[in-house]
Amino acid sequence: MKRILITGGAGFIGSAVVRHIIQNTADSVVVVDKLTYAGNLASLAPVADDLRFAFEQVDICDRDALKRIFATYQPDAVMHLAAESHVDRSIDGPAVFIETNIVGTYTLLESAREFWAGLSGDKKAQFRFHHISTDEVYGDLHSTDDYFTETTPYAPSSPYSASKASSDHLVRAWQRTYGLPALVTNCSNNYGPYHFPEKLIPLIILNAVAGKALPVYGNGQQIRDWLYVEDHARALYLVATQGKPGETYNIGGHNERKNLDVVTTICDLLEELVPAKPAGVNHYRDLITYVADRPGHDLRYAIDASKIERELGWTPQETFESGIRKTVEWYLANETWWKQVQDGSYQGERLGLQG
Numbered sequence: 001m002k003r004i005l006i007t008g009g010a011g012f013i014g015s016a017v018v019r020h021i022i023q024n025t026a027d028s029v030v031v032v033d034k035l036t037y038a039g040n041l042a043s044l045a046p047v048a049d050d051l052r053f054a055f056e057q058v059d060i061c062d063r064d065a066l067k068r069i070f071a072t073y074q075p076d077a078v079m080h081l082a083a084e085s086h087v088d089r090s091i092d093g094p095a096v097f098i099e100t101n102i103v104g105t106y107t108l109l110e111s112a113r114e115f116w117a118g119l120s121g122d123k124k125a126q127f128r129f130h131h132i133s134t135d136e137v138y139g140d141l142h143s144t145d146d147y148f149t150e151t152t153p154y155a156p157s158s159p160y161s162a163s164k165a166s167s168d169h170l171v172r173a174w175q176r177t178y179g180l181p182a183l184v185t186n187c188s189n190n191y192g193p194y195h196f197p198e199k200l201i202p203l204i205i206l207n208a209v210a211g212k213a214l215p216v217y218g219n220g221q222q223i224r225d226w227l228y229v230e231d232h233a234r235a236l237y238l239v240a241t242q243g244k245p246g247e248t249y250n251i252g253g254h255n256e257r258k259n260l261d262v263v264t265t266i267c268d269l270l271e272e273l274v275p276a277k278p279a280g281v282n283h284y285r286d287l288i289t290y291v292a293d294r295p296g297h298d299l300r301y302a303i304d305a306s307k308i309e310r311e312l313g314w315t316p317q318e319t320f321e322s323g324i325r326k327t328v329e330w331y332l333a334n335e336t337w338w339k340q341v342q343d344g345s346y347q348g349e350r351l352g353l354q355g
């Protein structure tokens with residue numbers, strides 16, 4: 001039985017990891033989360049009463065608070081998911097991305113290193129620092145038969161991906177220089193329950209049922225590899241507990257789709273699941289509206305996830321078709337969750353157009 005410190009555990013992927021660990025393992029969890037606009041305690045409600053769950057509202061840039069947390073909880077592993085995560089927001093205001101993703105990761109690394117250096121025996125040998133990152137650090141792919149592997153050179157395009165690339169380099173340097181037993185994972189686009197509605201899939205579902213325009217950036221031909229968040233949570237736990245320090249693992253869903261196809265798939269599912277449409281809407285597809293493309297928009301991401309499959313035995317359980325159906329059904333059944341999010345500061349407006 002391990003105790004795992006999870007930063008960003010109130011976010012989309014972090015909360016899926018916490019729910020996975022509490023509901024499927026004997027391990028305990030302490031969540032460290034600042035609760036920015038993206039953090040939501042309601043996403044942890046299913047496990048909040050479990051005695052193996054603890055929550056600390058703390059900024060990962062706060063070294064003193066982190067020192068107290070390491071001393072109090074004596075974690076066996078850190079899973080680092082806290083980040084500013086939305087590309088469009090990074091275009092409007094990169095400063096907080098530099099602060100949290102780079103300075104915050106540095107601060108967490110130093111706190112973990114100090115704690116780890118003070119350990120001995122098995123506890124020290126078994127300690128792990130797992131950094132969760134994105135395939136966006138690799139830039140984009142222009143040929144349809146090319147895939148990101150663990151050795152693809154970094155070429156980030158946006159302030160977000162540049163800040164994540166920086167944090168990946170810091171983690172690898174702390175492993176190489178100080179021997180901190182660190183691992184890095186780079187994953188593709190996640191989707192599924194509890195996803196903040198500024199991201200493509202929940203935005204499209206919620207706009208469609210409200211009879212609002214469905215914004216498609218540029219011509220909608222950008223390709224993303226979609227990973228169901230619960231498949232990702234299983235993969236992350238496997239890496240944190242069984243991965244080899246110093247290694248990188250790419251995690252993808254083997255589900256490449258054009259953005260426009262994602263939007264039309266959701267429209268077609270809603271025709272089936274919610275045939276009674278808002279006033280004035282004949283077909284959900286009629287709501288599709290092409291809007292200005294994102295500056296610097298990457299064309300295609302695709303992950304080669306064969307290493308994690310070969311070495312740790314992980315494969316995704318959901319196809320895009322099964323995962324998107326579950327996701328649409330979840331949003332239809334969990335209006336209370338997303339209404340609370342929408343009542344906050346984000347009202348579904350377009351972000352990331354500069355100027």
Ligand SMILES: NC(=O)c1ccc[n+]([C@@H]2O[C@H](COP(=O)([O-])OP(=O)(O)OC[C@H]3O[C@@H](n4cnc5c(N)ncnc54)[C@H](O)[C@@H]3O)[C@@H](O)[C@H]2O)c1
Pocket residue numbers: 007008009010011012013014032033034035036037038039040058059060061080081082083084085086100104132133134135164187188189190191196
């Ligand atoms: N969502 C994706 O598709 C995706 C894809 C690849 C990689 N990632 C990476 O996975 C991780 C989790 O992504 P997500 O989609 O769950 O993000 P998210 O935005 O939903 O959640 C981020 C969480 O971090 C917390 N946080 C932000 N700044 C903090 C700070 N300074 N101190 C403490 N907590 C802070 C927020 O409150 C929030 O709970 C991120 O590192 C992201 O870069 C995400």
